[in-house]
Amino acid sequence: MNKDFLMKPVQSVKTVGPRRAATLQRIGIFTVKDLLYHFPRRYEDRTRLSPAGACAHGETATVRGKVLAAQDLKPRRGLTITKLAVHDGFGIFYAVWFNQPFIKKSLAPGKMIYVTGKVDKSFGAIQVTVEDYDLDDGSDSLSAGRLVPVYPLTEQLNQRQLRVMVKTALEGLNNQALEFLPEEITKKYNLPRLAKALSQAHFPDHEKEAGAARKRFIFEELFLFQLVLAVRKRDISGSEKAHRYQPEGDLLRLYKENLPFQLTRGQLKAWEEISRDLDSPRPMHRLLQGDVGAGKTVVSAMTMIRAVESGLQGVLMAPTEILAEQHYLGMKRDLAAIGVEMGLLTGGARKKERERLLERLADGELKLLVGTHALIQEDVNFQKLGLVIVDEQHRFGVRQRATLGRKGDLPDTLVMTATPIPRTLALTLYGDLDISIIGELPPGRTPVRTYAALPGALHKALSLIRQQVNQGRQAYIVCPLVEESEKVDLKASVDLAADLASSEFKDFKVGLLHGRMKSDEKEEIMSLFREGEIKVLVSTTVIEVGVDIPNATVMLIMDAERFGLAQLHQLRGRVGRGGYQSYCVLIANPKTDEGRARLKAMTQTSDGFALAEEDLRLRGPGEFHGTRQSGLPEFKIADLLRDWKALEAAREEAQAFVQKDPYFKSAESRALLEEMHARFGSGNYIEA
Ligand code: ADP
Ligand code: MG
Numbered sequence: 001m002n003k004d005f006l007m008k009p010v011q012s013v014k015t016v017g018p019r020r021a022a023t024l025q026r027i028g029i030f031t032v033k034d035l036l037y038h039f040p041r042r043y044e045d046r047t048r049l050s051p052a053g054a055c056a057h058g059e060t061a062t063v064r065g066k067v068l069a070a071q072d073l074k075p076r077r078g079l080t081i082t083k084l085a086v087h088d089g090f091g092i093f094y095a096v097w098f099n100q101p102f103i104k105k106s107l108a109p110g111k112m113i114y115v116t117g118k119v120d121k122s123f124g125a126i127q128v129t130v131e132d133y134d135l136d137d138g139s140d141s142l143s144a145g146r147l148v149p150v151y152p153l154t155e156q157l158n159q160r161q162l163r164v165m166v167k168t169a170l171e172g173l174n175n176q177a178l179e180f181l182p183e184e185i186t187k188k189y190n191l192p193r194l195a196k197a198l199s200q201a202h203f204p205d206h207e208k209e210a211g212a213a214r215k216r217f218i219f220e221e222l223f224l225f226q227l228v229l230a231v232r233k234r235d236i237s238g239s240e241k242a243h244r245y246q247p248e249g250d251l252l253r254l255y256k257e258n259l260p261f262q263l264t265r266g267q268l269k270a271w272e273e274i275s276r277d278l279d280s281p282r283p284m285h286r287l288l289q290g291d292v293g294a295g296k297t298v299v300s301a302m303t304m305i306r307a308v309e310s311g312l313q314g315v316l317m318a319p320t321e322i323l324a325e326q327h328y329l330g331m332k333r334d335l336a337a338i339g340v341e342m343g344l345l346t347g348g349a350r351k352k353e354r355e356r357l358l359e360r361l362a363d364g365e366l367k368l369l370v371g372t373h374a375l376i377q378e379d380v381n382f383q384k385l386g387l388v389i390v391d392e393q394h395r396f397g398v399r400q401r402a403t404l405g406r407k408g409d410l411p412d413t414l415v416m417t418a419t420p421i422p423r424t425l426a427l428t429l430y431g432d433l434d435i436s437i438i439g440e441l442p443p444g445r446t447p448v449r450t451y452a453a454l455p456g457a458l459h460k461a462l463s464l465i466r467q468q469v470n471q472g473r474q475a476y477i478v479c480p481l482v483e484e485s486e487k488v489d490l491k492a493s494v495d496l497a498a499d500l501a502s503s504e505f506k507d508f509k510v511g512l513l514h515g516r517m518k519s520d521e522k523e524e525i526m527s528l529f530r531e532g533e534i535k536v537l538v539s540t541t542v543i544e545v546g547v548d549i550p551n552a553t554v555m556l557i558m559d560a561e562r563f564g565l566a567q568l569h570q571l572r573g574r575v576g577r578g579g580y581q582s583y584c585v586l587i588a589n590p591k592t593d594e595g596r597a598r599l600k601a602m603t604q605t606s607d608g609f610a611l612a613e614e615d616l617r618l619r620g621p622g623e624f625h626g627t628r629q630s631g632l633p634e635f636k637i638a639d640l641l642r643d644w645k646a647l648e649a650a651r652e653e654a655q656a657f658v659q660k661d662p663y664f665k666s667a668e669s670r671a672l673l674e675e676m677h678a679r680f681g682s683g684n685y686i687e688a
Helices: 003-007 018-026 032-036 159-173 183-188 194-202 207-237 250-258 265-279 296-309 321-336 351-362 398-405 423-429 455-470 483-502 519-530 565-572 593-604 608-624 644-660 667-680
Strands: 042-045 060-076 079-087 092-098 112-123 125-135 147-150 285-290 313-317 342-345 368-371 385-391 412-417 434-438 449-453 474-478 510-513 536-539 552-557 583-587
Touching: 003 032, 003 159, 018 159, 032 159, 042 207, 060 092, 060 125, 079 112, 092 112, 125 159, 147 159, 159 194, 194 207, 207 285, 207 644, 207 667, 250 296, 250 321, 265 285, 265 296, 265 412, 265 434, 285 296, 296 313, 296 321, 296 368, 296 385, 296 412, 313 321, 313 398, 321 342, 321 368, 321 519, 342 351, 385 398, 423 644, 449 455, 449 593, 455 474, 455 552, 455 583, 483 510, 483 536, 510 519, 552 565, 565 583, 565 593, 565 608, 583 593, 593 608
Parallel strands: 092 125, 285 412, 285 434, 313 368, 313 385, 342 368, 385 412, 449 583, 474 536, 474 552, 510 536, 552 583
Antiparallel strands: 042 147, 060 079, 060 112, 079 092, 112 125
16 A cells, blocks of 8 residues: 555655755645645656757757767856757758756767747757756656656756656555555546546646546545535534524514515525425534525515524624615614514614513513624523624624534524625535525516726716706715725715705705714615615725615715725626616726726626626636635636536535435545645645
């Protein structure tokens, strides 16, 4: 068994001495296995050897021949040209190196060599400017007559050296490596076994073998990661919740009857899935995903009502005060209509009120609570918390979700996100959650017309607002708020509001909303806007998520190039919520291609999922969530966008595997478990 060899320090490879080992460490290569998992970036096809005379001028080719003579030229100080005359069986060509005088020693006349480089035929003679060379000693060459691996490098390490080290490591492995992937899986997906894949990944016999090896390592990486998530899920769902739900009762029936619309198919399906979770003895861990305005709030309210009907408490956590307040206001009204009370807890709550609220919560008199992070404070205690709903999950750390959950005894958890995460990413980020998707918007929505314009066109946008307000509608104007320069930007929006109020819009009421305002001030402004008193609301991005005012039809975004696509889409989602034609105007002066691409994407599609994919493509997954701590692991070889099919397969297989053998008891799953721990730790890179 050569498993041990793989785990040995990289110095166990014959061609790796202490100095090389130190160099390798700098690129994270410590063991033989690390070295063999340092995959080529690409391959160069040097399978075809042709005489130099048959090569085209300018072509990069590999030529084999016998060294006839060598010469050093020194045309000026600091430049040495080494020129070898080589006979390739048909004629003579010159192989040329710059500033590598030692070449002459190793490639002495009489030796057979391969050289790879650009062919120059401009001065009658044929010359090859050498990029890579190798001795032909009769054995297989590592750099000619084959697909040649090209590696990511570091200083003091070149392709030739790496190739030799990898080759020696493969020889040491001697075609034996402990396979940890279940045979069933390698068979099903036609993946080469580990030893073969390793050798073919580095020195493939053929493109096809290289591809197969690559496919294996991509699958392997995703599968191991999905296994970690499946194990987490096992731990979650292997447990039984302390509470049970009553069947749907009168309260819920009444609530549904009161709704002024029919639930969409997506909503019904999500509700069905949620109900099944609630009825199950296992705690729910579900992600409810849907584009802005898809109607997640209604579904979450229904979930809360079922908790109340079952004598349980429910809590909803939102990322901002405005959102928490909006949920509170929106739901309070509808809930009051069926006789259910709901409380609000934010950071801005007054001490007395807060105490009273917490008391009523602790003794179970108050059943439902909405709030911000303030909810996870230590003194917030429930009598019997059965349901936790988290809105706009990506704003919270996974830890906060868990902290809230610990206030109950394995409560059911529903995570709502309006950020349309591409399915690939959702599977990765939330692999431990089940996913419900509300895929369509409620009927009767008119798509928002989106325009991107240079700052010079601002007056046009303002007249659009004026025209809309004259028709009874309302508008948002959003100014970006960047953390470092919060004060400056704040001033910008304050100034803008003041300006507009005294000039363009002096005949309407203009309101200002920003994060620094006290919560009752904010609430005051929001309710004036909601009631239609304030016609134009100038705000920083606090308005971003979830705010729901159907009469607003214009979203004007200043300095739009400073927002990410996901954020722009969120903002745009604030309009087009009623039956009126709505507009989104992006005022921007983008300086980069990426910035222009973002704006273009916004004007071309209103499909949040398409935009999310585009965002991911433009910025990479780390950026997508605005933070590197999104819980996304860094994959070495897999690419979430490109390999989404493999990701889905890996997820299915991982779940099936853990279902079949939850504690890795079978003989063949031992190695798999070890590999999983070795690769991803015990899973603590995702906060528990
Ligand atoms: P989300 O939270 O998914 O962004 P909301 O739940 O806030 O969306 O719903 C957006 C708007 O659509 C609200 O005004 C809501 O009353 C309305 N709405 C929700 N479901 C429906 C439906 N099935 N038909 C018509 N309107 C709906
Ligand atoms: Mg919402």
